[in-house]
Amino acid sequence: MSRDAERAVVLLSGGLDSTTTLAIARAEGYLCHGLTVDYGQRHRAELASARAVADAFGVEDYKLLRLDLDRIGGSALTDPAIAVPEAPGEGIPVTYVPARNTVLLGLALAYAEVIEARDLFIGVNALDYSGYPDCRPEFIRAFEALARLATKAGVEGARLRIHTPLIALSKSEIIQAGARLGVDYGLTVSCYQADDTGRACGRCDACRFRSEGFAAAGIPDPTRYR
Amino acid sequence: MSRDAERAVVLLSGGLDSTTTLAIARAEGYLCHGLTVDYGQRHRAELASARAVADAFGVEDYKLLRLDLDRIGGSALTDPAIAVPEAPGEGIPVTYVPARNTVLLGLALAYAEVIEARDLFIGVNALDYSGYPDCRPEFIRAFEALARLATKAGVEGARLRIHTPLIALSKSEIIQAGARLGVDYGLTVSCYQADDTGRACGRCDACRFRSEGFAAAGIPDPTRYR
Numbered sequence: 001m002s003r004d005a006e007r008a009v010v011l012l013s014g015g016l017d018s019t020t021t022l023a024i025a026r027a028e029g030y031l032c033h034g035l036t037v038d039y040g041q042r043h044r045a046e047l048a049s050a051r052a053v054a055d056a057f058g059v060e061d062y063k064l065l066r067l068d069l070d071r072i073g074g075s076a077l078t079d080p081a082i083a084v085p086e087a088p089g090e091g092i093p094v095t096y097v098p099a100r101n102t103v104l105l106g107l108a109l110a111y112a113e114v115i116e117a118r119d120l121f122i123g124v125n126a127l128d129y130s131g132y133p134d135c136r137p138e139f140i141r142a143f144e145a146l147a148r149l150a151t152k153a154g155v156e157g158a159r160l161r162i163h164t165p166l167i168a169l170s171k172s173e174i175i176q177a178g179a180r181l182g183v184d185y186g187l188t189v190s191c192y193q194a195d196d197t198g199r200a201c202g203r204c205d206a207c208r209f210r211s212e213g214f215a216a217a218g219i220p221d222p223t224r225y226r
Numbered sequence: 227m228s229r230d231a232e233r234a235v236v237l238l239s240g241g242l243d244s245t246t247t248l249a250i251a252r253a254e255g256y257l258c259h260g261l262t263v264d265y266g267q268r269h270r271a272e273l274a275s276a277r278a279v280a281d282a283f284g285v286e287d288y289k290l291l292r293l294d295l296d297r298i299g300g301s302a303l304t305d306p307a308i309a310v311p312e313a314p315g316e317g318i319p320v321t322y323v324p325a326r327n328t329v330l331l332g333l334a335l336a337y338a339e340v341i342e343a344r345d346l347f348i349g350v351n352a353l354d355y356s357g358y359p360d361c362r363p364e365f366i367r368a369f370e371a372l373a374r375l376a377t378k379a380g381v382e383g384a385r386l387r388i389h390t391p392l393i394a395l396s397k398s399e400i401i402q403a404g405a406r407l408g409v410d411y412g413l414t415v416s417c418y419q420a421d422d423t424g425r426a427c428g429r430c431d432a433c434r435f436r437s438e439g440f441a442a443a444g445i446p447d448p449t450r451y452r
Contacts, residue, residue, distance in 0.1 A: 065297060065298070067291065069333075069336065071291060074336075097336075098339035098377065099336035102332040102335060102372065103329065103336060106325050106332045107329060109325040110324040110329060113324035114324055133375065133381045134376045136375070138375050142372040142375050145371070146328065146368040146369055146371075149362070149364050149368050152324070154359065
């Protein structure tokens, strides 16, 4: 199989980072398969955005899985009783969803195994980010080690790889990279409490990182605020 | 917190192994929280069994999560178009569900983080088993390493542990251990293609390991066959 025919699974949230990650994976020549997980997140608009992004990029295939992680709760993103903070705080914020990236990468790994993809892409970023433990490089390396032990492909010697092209980029560098690749950020929703039409609050962590990123990149911010 | 007040999350499938694992976790003094995942498995009867087991043991709490892994397929357990083999074969069988234990442990980790449990129990077994990669000790150790990096608890220094009390036991040893702890195996369903009332086929891998285990243990087999 030639390099440009390799399949990849790209986790898509509908946000700015995962959309840029998809643009990079496609630019690197992968046949991209999008995966979105409806885990009961508060910001439902991002699910529509994820599909719009997948459609805009013409992915090979796209899957939306449903998982009622809101039955476990423990996060402002999955428990309506916990408010989304509108000012920066200390430590790991309440928007952290317990073990989310472990579950998302596990599902991406399942999908990859079925379509015989060896490459997984996730748009984690450890610079302009909220301090979530499962966005750090050491977490990603540990998942990669796990993936090779967890799967039939790994047992058979495949070198499964977790690609994190954004991990060391600032938000403005991410936006600049996406803009060069023709990403329409108007399709994306970052806000943790976007309304049903995708309009952002302008006050949560995700909105703050996003708007500062566009300003620093010198690129017009297409975000619709309510 | 005293040792006997420690919380644990126990993955329950409704089968013989996870039920014995719950019995062991309870005997070790943990406050057990049961977690079952309806991942679109063919053998729906095991979901009713899992709840019956949780009720019989009086777990502290019990959660059933739904995840449509059947949209990914790739296994005889999640794709009705792939038949369950009724004779032993070579290599990893088609009943292997891609990345299942990675996903299940990821969900158990999420639940553990929310209830502040540090101990997860899973009834994997690497002796009388079907050769699934994600039942091996090296997979479990890799997940434990991941868990400590993936979570808020891990970042704060908690030593999350994945307990696999059955991993080196034969099926007959598992049954003997459970019988000593008073497990009613009549509540459990192991068959990969049990009918809606839990009656077993008597021919699949899971039925074969189970019936041979009861015979070797010298304990009457309560399995209902159709």
